[in-house]
Amino acid sequence: MASSKNLSRFWEWGRKIICVGRNYADHAKELKNVVPTEPVLFLKSPSAYVREGAPVLMPYYSNNLHHEVELGVVIGKGGKDIAQASAMDHVEGYALCLDMTARDVQDQCKQKGLPWTLAKAFDTSCPVSDMIPKETIKDPHNVKIWLKVNDILKQEGSTSSMIFSIPFLISYISRVITLEEGDLILTGTPKGVAAVQEDDEMVAGIDDIISMRFRIKKQV
Numbered sequence: 703m704a705s706s707k708n709l710s711r712f713w714e715w716g717r718k719i720i721c722v723g724r725n726y727a728d729h730a731k732e733l734k735n736v737v738p739t740e741p742v743l744f745l746k747s748p749s750a751y752v753r754e755g756a757p758v759l760m761p762y763y764s765n766n767l768h769h770e771v772e773l774g775v776v777i778g779k780g781g782k783d784i785a786q787a788s789a790m791d792h793v794e795g796y797a798l799c800l801d802m803t804a805r806d807v808q809d810q811c812k813q814k815g816l817p818w819t820l821a822k823a824f825d826t827s828c829p830v831s832d833m834i835p836k837e838t839i840k841d842p843h844n845v846k847i848w849l850k851v852n853d854i855l856k857q858e859g860s861t862s863s864m865i866f867s868i869p870f871l872i873s874y875i876s877r878v879i880t881l882e883e884g885d886l887i888l889t890g891t892p893k894g895v896a897a898v899q900e901d902d903e904m905v906a907g908i909d910d911i912i913s914m915r916f917r918i919k920k921q922v
């Protein structure tokens with residue numbers, strides 16, 4: 703069945719999910735982190751993907767699951783050492799993504815100097831929308847990403863506030879990690895991250911281009 707795979711269903715490719723942290727100064731500050739001078743990178747497992755219709759699960763070891771709405775960039779053409787000038791040629795499209803974060807676990811990891819895997823990479827930690835064709839978003843550095851919980855607006859930010867641009871991130875990441883078609887880059891979240899509870903409903907969107915909804919359930 704591998705031949706039936708289509709990049710429009712990038713989440714089925716099982717490729718890398720590369721996340722950028724602290725790419726919005728307002729969010730770095732709300733968590734009392736310094737505003738970075740170089741991108742902060744971490745990874746999620748491909749098993750983190752979850753699609754509308756399935757629940758987002760609170761890991762059994764966390765009591766403080768946070769939403770982070772982010773613009774995702776779907777890689778269409780792989781590469782290593784990609785120049786910023788040609789970086790956008792490697793983009794197939796975009797996706798609306800959530801970087802679900804077990805904040806209590808992340809805080810413990812930070813204190814102990816341990817990696818964030820348990821806080822960031824658990825199953826269902828990466829809800830994703832359908833792929834948005836590249837042509838639909840003419841300027842990915844000028845769209846509004848937003849998220850509501852139970853109809854209350856929690857996050858709303860413009861991608862114009864990103865510290866590191868998409869071409870910069872593609873170039874920077876590809877010096878370290880070879881990019882492959884089907885990879886996804888999460889470009890960071892604006893301020894307003896907060897906890898969700900069992901049975902809460904999150905609705906997120908990119909302007910009025912796309913929206914998606916997910917319900918929170920506890921891992922059993």
Ligand SMILES: O=C([O-])CC(=O)C(=O)O
Binds near residue numbers: 721723724726
């Ligand atoms: O956990 C964090 O604060 C880092 C992060 O993912 C983001 O800024 O989007």
Ligand SMILES: [Mg+2]
Binds near residue numbers: 721722770772801890
């Ligand atoms: Mg994030």
